[in-house]
Amino acid sequence: VSTPDDLHGDYPTIEKSRCVFCREPIRTDAVICSQCKNYQDCRKYFTLSSTVLSLLVALFSVLTVAVPVLKNALTPQRSAIHCSLLHWTSEGVSLIVSNRGTRPATAKALKLMARDTTTKATSLQFKPTFTDPILEPGKSRVLDFRGSVSDIFTDIPPIQNFRATYRLNLIIFPFSSERGNIDVGNWNNFDE
Numbered sequence: 408v409s410t411p412d413d414l415h416g417d418y419p420t421i422e423k424s425r426c427v428f429c430r431e432p433i434r435t436d437a438v439i440c441s442q443c444k445n446y447q448d449c450r451k452y453f454t455l456s457s458t459v460l461s462l463l464v465a466l467f468s469v470l471t472v473a474v475p476v477l478k479n480a481l482t483p484q485r486s487a488i489h490c491s492l493l494h495w496t497s498e499g500v501s502l503i504v505s506n507r508g509t510r511p512a513t514a515k516a517l518k519l520m521a522r523d524t525t526t527k528a529t530s531l532q533f534k535p536t537f538t539d540p541i542l543e544p545g546k547s548r549v550l551d552f553r554g555s556v557s558d559i560f561t562d563i564p565p566i567q568n569f570r571a572t573y574r575l576n577l578i579i580f581p582f583s584s585e586r587g588n589i590d591v592g593n594w595n596n597f598d599e
């Protein structure tokens with residue numbers, strides 16, 4: 408006497424199990440389900456995770472962007488820009504600029520600022536010749552500038568003409584708690 412049974416009724420001689428996906432009765436030693444075509448062995452994790460995997464990949468690509476952003480937001484970071492004159496010629500001015508801070512900075516301009524701010528002496532600006540203004544943390548680089556008046560390149564007068572009445576400042580884009588004007592360290596004692 409055989410009782411109708413999902414697992415043993417139809418094929419009493421073959422041991423039956425259920426598909427891990429669709430729960431259809433299948434042979435216990437079946438590698439692949441005859442109904443839904445899903446693998447029953449360890450490969451089932453791969454078929455299952457093809458969607459999960461792409462989600463994980465998406466999650467990780469978001470995390471690789473988000474984690475540094477979060478880290479920056481939670482730890483107070485700032486740049487620490489130091490610069491010195493390297494060259495001062497009639498053709499151009501070169502600075503060696505180092506960032507000893509933990510955040511990049513952006514070089515904007517090089518300016519001669521009047522020491523006496525009460526006089527109406529105009530500040531003189533140099534024109535950057537570099538296209539990449541980013542000052543990476545922990546790195547040094549040389550920044551080149553040329554003399555210019557209303558976008559026309561001009562010869563730069565000797566440094567002695569400016570020392571008494573001007574300070575030389577590298578202008579960076581300042582974040583909060585950062586100075587925008589960086590004094591050129593060797594301005595007063597630089598000799599070409």
Ligand SMILES: [Zn+2]
Pocket residue numbers: 426427428429430431440441442443444445
């Ligand atoms: Zn199945």
